[in-house]
Structures are given as structure tokens and as C-alpha cells.
Amino acid sequence: MNAKRLAIILLLNLLGVALFLSWFLPGNHGAWFSIDKTVFFWFNQHMATSHTFAFLLAIANYRGFDAVSLLAMGLLYWSYWLRDTPEGRRRMLAIGVCMLLTAVVLNQLGHLLPVQHSSPTLFFKQAYRVSELTGIPAKDASKDSFPGDHGMMLIIFACFMLRYFGKKAFSIALVIAVLFSLPRIMAGAHWFTDVAVGSLSVVLVGLSWWLMTPASDAVVNWLWRNLPGKYKPGLPR
Template sequence: MNAKRLAVILLLNLVGAALFLSWYLPGNHGPWFGIDKSIFFWFNQHMATSHAFAFALAIANFRGFDAVSLLAMGLLYWSFWRRESPEGRRRMLAIGICMLLTAVILNQLGHLLPVQHSSPTLFFDNVWRVSELTGIPAKDASKDSFPGDHGMMLIIFACFMLRYFGIRAFLVALLIAVLFSLPRIMAGAHWFTDVAVGSLSVVLVGMSWWLITPASDLLVNWLYRTLPGKYKPGKTR
């Protein structure tokens, strides 16, 4: 690994650590709490005055709706898959498996942070819950919302798209991440900082060491060589 890459990794780690500490160290999370509170109550008041908004928010936070975010990511991935050769598709399968393993492991590591707090719908008294307003069993609360799992998975996907498919793929994936992270925040299942601080700081630190170093390539190449199926390197077709 050259000095330039190491400098980028250390810079991303510094940004990630500074982001987390700017929230973690100040009493009552400093100015972040005011931002969190303002965002939560703005959406909480609007869902109470607009049934259509509350209904749309309930649908977007229904567990089954997660399939829509998976579909969006899958369509972006498929847009590259369909243009690949059989060997290229085998490599994309290896990248996909590497991505899933990374997301699971990094999510578990993220929850080792010395933080545990409830979502704003459980933190504040006398607030509206979208599930109660609509009768739809939407996810609008969490006893341990930091860091945001859903947001972290989406950001990890965006990072992989940048590393293996380029800046345009990253920008589309980033748009997907923003669009599908917002409903949890809008419904109060997560604080804004669960994603903007928690998920992002973990990803900045963890993914920099994983994607900028040869580490992810080593796993992808190993999977490419060892996965069963057609077009395995060295296998007679």
C-alpha cells in the first residue's frame, strides 16, 4: 500500500472519529441534540396533521417495504450484471457476497460502540406514533437505535459501488441510501444522528481499511476462485 492511500485512510479515520466524538463527548450531545430534536418534531407534527403523509410514512416504514430498497439496489447492480461476460458475472457474484459479509460484520462491530439510546418516539413523551395514527404495523421505535443498521447497510452498498463500479454508480447508490434512510428518521424510529453520525462514522473508519487496502480484493479474488459453478478459473467448460 502506497503512502497516498495510507494518507487517505488516515484522513477518513480522522473524519470518522471526529464526527463521532463531536456527538459523543459534549453533554447531551451538544448542538447535535438540537438538530435531532428539530428534525423529529417537524415530521412528528406534520404526520399528525396530514393523514396522507402519515399513511405514506407508515407504508415506507412497514417491514415489507424494505424489499423496495433491496429492489432498488438490485436493479443498480443488475444494470452492470447484464453487460458483463459470464466470467465478469462470476466476479460480480463474489463482490456481492463480499459486500454482504462486510455489512454483517461491520454492523456487529458498530454496536460495540459505548452507546445505547432509544429512538425519539420512546425518548420524548406525548408524541405521535405513525403506527398508532394509521393502524399499520410500521417500524417507528427502537430501544437501541444507534448506529442506524438500515442506514449503515445502504451506505456500505454505496461504498462498494464506488470501489468496484465507479463514481456514477456511487452517486446513484448514494441517492438510494438517502431516500431509503429518510423514512426511519421521519417516523422517529431513528434520530438523524443515528445515521449521519453513527452509521457514517463507523463506515468511514471500517470501510476505508477494507476497500482502500487490498483486503476486499483478496476476499473477492478468493471467492472468485473457489465458488462452485460454471466459469470457475481452471475448470474445463
């Protein structure tokens, strides 16, 4: 690993730590709380005055709707799968497995942060809940919402797309991440900072060491060689 890449990793770590501390250290989270409160009540009031908006938000936060975000990510991945060779597709499978393992580990590490707080729908007594307004059992509350695990998974996917498939793939994955992170924030299941501070700070620190060093490639290459099936590298078809 060259000095330039190490400098970038350290800078990303510094940004991640600074982002987290800017929220963690000030009393009542400083200016971040004002942002959180403004974002939450803007959507919460609109949800209460528009049944159509509340209904759409409830659908977007219904547990089954998570399959749509998985479908969006899967379609992007599939678009690159179709262009690849059988050997390349085997490597893409290895990348996908590595991505899933990374997401599980980082999510668990993120919840080791010394933070536990309830979602805004539980924090504010006067908050409306989309499940109560519509009767749809939507995800609109959490007793431990920091960091946002759903948002973190989406950001990890975007970062893997950047590392292994380039900037165009990253741009599309980033749009997917924003679109499918928003419903949880809009419904009040997460604070804005659960994703913008919590998820992002964990990813900046954890993934920089994982994706910008030989670490992820080592795991991908091991999986590429050892997963069952055809087209193992270095072997005849």
C-alpha cells in the same frame, strides 16, 4: 499500498472518529441534539396533521417495504450484471457475497460502540407514532437505535459500488441510500444522528481499511476462485 492511499485512509479514520466524538463527548450530545430534535419534531408534527403523509410514512416504514430498497439496490447491480461477461458475472457474485459479509460484520462492530439510546418516539413522551395514527404496524420505534443499521447497510452498498463499479454507480447508490434511510428518520424510528453520525462514522473507519487496502480484493478473489459453479478464473469453460 502507497503513501497517498495510506494518508487518505488515515484522514477518513480521523474524520470518522472526530464525527463520532463530536456527538459522544458533549453533554446531551451538544449541538447535535438540537438538530436531532428539530428534524424529529418537524416531521412528527406534519405526520399528526396530515393523514395522507402519515399513511405514506407508515407504508414506507412497514417491514415489507424493505424489499423495495433491496429491489432498488438489486436493479442497480443487475444493470451492471447484464453488461458483463459470464466470467465477470461470477466475479460480481463474489463481490456481492463479500459485500453482505462486510455489512454483517460492520453492523455487529458498530453495536459494540459504548452507546445505547432509544429512538425519539420513545425518548419524547409527547411524540406521535405513525403506527398508532394509522393502525399500520410500521417500524417507528427502537430501544437501541444507534447506529442506524438500515442506513449503514445502504451506505456500505454505495461504497462498494464506488470501489468496484465507479462514480456513476456510486451516485445512483447514494441517492438510493438517502431515499431509503429517510423514512426511518421521518417516522422517528431513528434519530438523524443515528445515521449521519453513527452509521457514517463506522463506515468511514471500517470500510476505509477494507476497501482501500488489498483486503476486500483478497476476499473477492478467493470467493471468485472457490464459489461453486462455472467460469472459475484460469479454468476452461
